[in-house]
Amino acid sequence: MSLLTILEDIKPExxxxxxxxxxxxxxxxxxxxxxxxxxxxxxxxxxxxxxxxLCARPFAYQRGPAVRLGAALELVHMATLVHDDVxxxxxxxxxQPTVKAVWGDQVSLHAGDHIFARALMCIATIENPRxxxxxxxxxVKMSQGxxxxxxxxxxxxxxxxxxxxxxxxxxxxxxxxxxxLGATVGRASDRAVQALSxxxxxxxMAFQITDDVLDIVADAxxxxxxxxxxxxxxxxxxxxxxxxxxxxxxxxxRELLAxxxxxxILSESLEMVRASGAVEDxxxxxxNYVAKAKACLHVLPPCEHxxxxxxxxxxxxxxxx
Amino acid sequence: MSLLTILEDIKPExxxxxxxxxxxxxxxxxxxxxxxxxxxxxxxxxxxxxxxxLCARPFAYQRGPAVRLGAALELVHMATLVHDDVxxxxxxxxxQPTVKAVWGDQVSLHAGDHIFARALMCIATIENPRxxxxxxxxxVKMSQGxxxxxxxxxxxxxxxxxxxxxxxxxxxxxxxxxxxLGATVGRASDRAVQALSxxxxxxxMAFQITDDVLDIVADAxxxxxxxxxxxxxxxxxxxxxxxxxxxxxxxxxRELLAxxxxxxILSESLEMVRASGAVEDxxxxxxNYVAKAKACLHVLPPCEHxxxxxxxxxxxxxxxx
Numbered sequence: 289m290s291l292l293t294i295l296e297d298i299k300p301e302x303x304x305x306x307x308x309x310x311x312x313x314x315x316x317x318x319x320x321x322x323x324x325x326x327x328x329x330x331x332x333x334x335x336x337x338x339x340x341x342l343c344a345r346p347f348a349y350q351r352g353p354a355v356r357l358g359a360a361l362e363l364v365h366m367a368t369l370v371h372d373d374v375x376x377x378x379x380x381x382x383x384q385p386t387v388k389a390v391w392g393d394q395v396s397l398h399a400g401d402h403i404f405a406r407a408l409m410c411i412a413t414i415e416n417p418r419x420x421x422x423x424x425x426x427x428v429k430m431s432q433g434x435x436x437x438x439x440x441x442x443x444x445x446x447x448x449x450x451x452x453x454x455x456x457x458x459x460x461x462x463x464x465x466x467x468x469l470g471a472t473v474g475r476a477s478d479r480a481v482q483a484l485s486x487x488x489x490x491x492x493m494a495f496q497i498t499d500d501v502l503d504i505v506a507d508a509x510x511x512x513x514x515x516x517x518x519x520x521x522x523x524x525x526x527x528x529x530x531x532x533x534x535x536x537x538x539x540x541x542r543e544l545l546a547x548x549x550x551x552x553i554l555s556e557s558l559e560m561v562r563a564s565g566a567v568e569d570x571x572x573x574x575x576n577y578v579a580k581a582k583a584c585l586h587v588l589p590p591c592e593h594x595x596x597x598x599x600x601x602x603x604x605x606x607x608x609x
Numbered sequence: 610m611s612l613l614t615i616l617e618d619i620k621p622e623x624x625x626x627x628x629x630x631x632x633x634x635x636x637x638x639x640x641x642x643x644x645x646x647x648x649x650x651x652x653x654x655x656x657x658x659x660x661x662x663l664c665a666r667p668f669a670y671q672r673g674p675a676v677r678l679g680a681a682l683e684l685v686h687m688a689t690l691v692h693d694d695v696x697x698x699x700x701x702x703x704x705q706p707t708v709k710a711v712w713g714d715q716v717s718l719h720a721g722d723h724i725f726a727r728a729l730m731c732i733a734t735i736e737n738p739r740x741x742x743x744x745x746x747x748x749v750k751m752s753q754g755x756x757x758x759x760x761x762x763x764x765x766x767x768x769x770x771x772x773x774x775x776x777x778x779x780x781x782x783x784x785x786x787x788x789x790l791g792a793t794v795g796r797a798s799d800r801a802v803q804a805l806s807x808x809x810x811x812x813x814m815a816f817q818i819t820d821d822v823l824d825i826v827a828d829a830x831x832x833x834x835x836x837x838x839x840x841x842x843x844x845x846x847x848x849x850x851x852x853x854x855x856x857x858x859x860x861x862x863r864e865l866l867a868x869x870x871x872x873x874i875l876s877e878s879l880e881m882v883r884a885s886g887a888v889e890d891x892x893x894x895x896x897n898y899v900a901k902a903k904a905c906l907h908v909l910p911p912c913e914h915x916x917x918x919x920x921x922x923x924x925x926x927x928x929x930x
Contacts (some may be wrong), residue, residue: 405748
């Protein structure tokens with residue numbers, strides 16, 4: 289099932305979200321407006337807002353606050369993407385040139401800061417004080433995750449554990465916060481908030497692993513950016529780390545990875561990782577996280593919205609974009 | 610009078626502030642900790658926290674919240690400085706190598722994000738909701754000011770009005786917010802909050818003008834960075850804009866400024882600006898803002914702390930570092 293079909297139920301909310309987001313990133317400075325809305329206009333799955341809205345719905349749901357929270361989450365996420373593209377020198381994202389590619393480092397840096405400051409404005413309009421403190425803490429950890437990623441660049445000896453910690457900080461905590469805060473804004477019980485926070489965390493781990501697998505196996509057209517973008521920059525993800533640990537080929541792959549920034553070597557490295565069986569093992573790990581995520585939903589009152597959360601988990605485990 | 614002497618009265622608060630700041634920028638990642646505390650350890654005037662504390666003191670003063678607010682303000686300020694040094698490719702600040710110079714663009718970008726996220730954490734612990742909304746709005750406008758600065762780089766036709774708008778966004782609004790929020794946290798009357806907000810704004814304008822004059826006239830040892838750093842990057846400030854408008858020399862200066870990034874041309878340009886009388890005119894403008902700032906203090910109940918605010922205004926008008 290496509291994500292759009294799964295999210296059919298909250299389509300009106302997602303339309304309202306788009307309008308809100310457009311308002312938030314506007315600036316009296318035309319350049320800042322253009323740079324800040326560029327990524328927004330390139331589309332995206334809006335997974336974080338969707339999770340927040342879906343986690344609020346089974347409880348004392350009010351559309352306004354849930355959509356507002358969704359906007360804050362997407363703004364925080366977009367601010368990090370704009371900065372990440374500067375750090376990673378990325379030229380394409382979501383099939384469009386990045387802010388960095390169009391306007392360069394200086395404008396991108398300020399556009400990212402602007403979007404984050406807009407997130408802060410948005411958060412300040414949400415009455416629940418948990419929102420600010422949770423998102424602040426997650427933002428701190430996301431920076432920590434990014435720094436760890438820089439430190440482990442081109443390191444063939446990093447462990448699977450290092451990788452899990454990194455993606456937890458980089459990705460899973462914000463998805464966890466999206467679910468936790470959605471439930472909080474919906475005034476769910478502490479037990480439900482905790483269950484949804486854990487659901488979001490496991491979902492986030494699965495999401496990042498499938499993202500990392502797609503970097504190795506998907507077409508550029510599916511990805512909206514070149515295949516192996518991460519690998520080429522020396523970011524070694526789960527399939528690469530697992531392939532390095534194979535008896536056959538591990539040593540050869542290690543040699544290749546030292547020069548993986550060259551495109552011929554990149555192709556050969558991608559081939560080796562694909563042939564090693566490490567992709568299948570990674571997807572199995574992702575499936576384990578999907579199962580854990582779905583198990584968290586059992587404590588919630590069964591309802592249509594909780595079913596949708598289960599479908600999202602399945603989608604994340606099987607997605608091809 | 611030195612700033613340290615003026616601030617003698619709130620020395621215990623400023624010591625408590627330093628300890629708080631050290632706590633906030635710490636990270637379990639040693640690299641992120643080092644990069645984030647680097648600028649903090651290089652010192653600085655702590656003008657924004659000092660203003661916040663002094664504006665809280667005449668009212669229902671409580672040290673804890675005032676110092677916490679001061680920490681939030683300094684963290685926001687430091688986050689922008691770390692990013693500005695990336696954008697401006699600055700090597701020295703406060704006499705020390707910048708974060709960018711020591712760790713490069715990637716780490717600096719994340720260190721700036723980390724410090725801003727820490728500011729958010731700090732703000733989330735302050736119970737007054739005005740703090741988050743005012744600082745969010747100021748942060749948005751600071752990004753806007755920075756973008757305007759990029760857009761006006763090397764533009765000899767920018768007006769004095771353009772300049773004033775730029776420094777209002779870049780600098781004056783955060784100083785205004787420091788005073789306004791200090792008074793707010795001190796539970797001052799609306800009238801006093803407004804007067805102090807205006808005081809901070811005028812002070813901020815004077816502060817940035819003297820800063821810009823110092824870039825032209827001060828020694829590298831006073832500045833903690835090379836003389837003419839701004840000018841060399843094509844950032845034309847009040848003394849330069851005024852010098853360009855002189856009948857004698859304006860045309861020659863305009864020609865020089867097109868190539869001011871070369872160090873010989875920089876020296877000659879600095880000489881021309883200094884000889885034009887534009888420095889004196891700029892300082893007079895700064896003094897006008899100082900007078901306006903001090904006039905705002907008249908509506909406040911006369912007390913020792915308000916006197917200190919007057920002394921700070923005089924210091925800002927006459928400072929040589």
